[in-house]
Amino acid sequence: MNRKTLTNILYWIAMAGIAVWFSYTKGWILADFESISPKQAITLLKNDNNVTLLDVRTPREFKSGHLKGAIAVPLGKLESRLDKLTPMKSTKILVYCRSGNRSVAASRILKKHGFTPVNIKEGIVGLIREKAEIVK
Numbered sequence: 001m002n003r004k005t006l007t008n009i010l011y012w013i014a015m016a017g018i019a020v021w022f023s024y025t026k027g028w029i030l031a032d033f034e035s036i037s038p039k040q041a042i043t044l045l046k047n048d049n050n051v052t053l054l055d056v057r058t059p060r061e062f063k064s065g066h067l068k069g070a071i072a073v074p075l076g077k078l079e080s081r082l083d084k085l086t087p088m089k090s091t092k093i094l095v096y097c098r099s100g101n102r103s104v105a106a107s108r109i110l111k112k113h114g115f116t117p118v119n120i121k122e123g124i125v126g127l128i129r130e131k132a133e134i135v136k
Contacts, residue, residue, distance in 0.1 A: 033107045035119040038126035041094055044118075052088040054095045054117075056106040057124070061098060065134040067127065075102045078109050089115055096120040096127065 036044070044051060045067075053070040055062055062072040073081050075097070085093065093115055095103040100123045107117035120127065128134060 031104070031107070031119075033111045033117045033119060035104075035107075035121050038120060038122055038130040038132065041096075041118075041120045041127065042130055042132050044092075044094065048092070050091050051118075052085070052091045052093045054085070054093050054106070054110075055124075056095060056097050056102050063136070065136050066124070067096070068133050068135045070096075075106050078106055079113075082110075082113055085110075085115065091116070093117050094120055097123045099123045099125050 045053070053067050055066050055070040055072045056075040056078060057066075057072075058074055059072065062070075066072065071084070073084060093110060095106045095110065095117050096119075097103040097106070100119070100121050103119050103123060107119045110117040122129075124132075124134075
């Protein structure tokens with residue numbers, strides 16, 4: 001096998017690895033939790049009283065505007081603050097961030113600890129686009 005062929009093979013292996021990693025972080029593969037659109041989330045919030053809203057953005061982002069009734073627990077502190085969510089273990093926890101990436105990671109953590117997370121695709125960006133009520 002010549003050097004060019006080996007380089008090409010390694011390139012495509014790297015590209016495949018990046019594609020798998022990207023798909024995993026977006027929750028497109030190996031996700032054992034539900035993901036819903038911002039529109040579905042707004043409908044669910046209006047029609048179901050047995051849901052909890054979890055905002056996993058930074059405190060600064062939360063203060064700039066969040067969904068009414070949301071609990072703020074930044075992604076980096078989620079595992080150490082799961083006790084704050086234990087009373088909600090029997091409810092669906094709608095998880096959102098800015099664009100939907102951190103909420104996927106948060107949903108994986110919650111699922112691992114026995115919660116029922118529901119990731120909101122596109123995060124607050126999508127929720128704002130769909131005219132969700134944002135409070136400061």
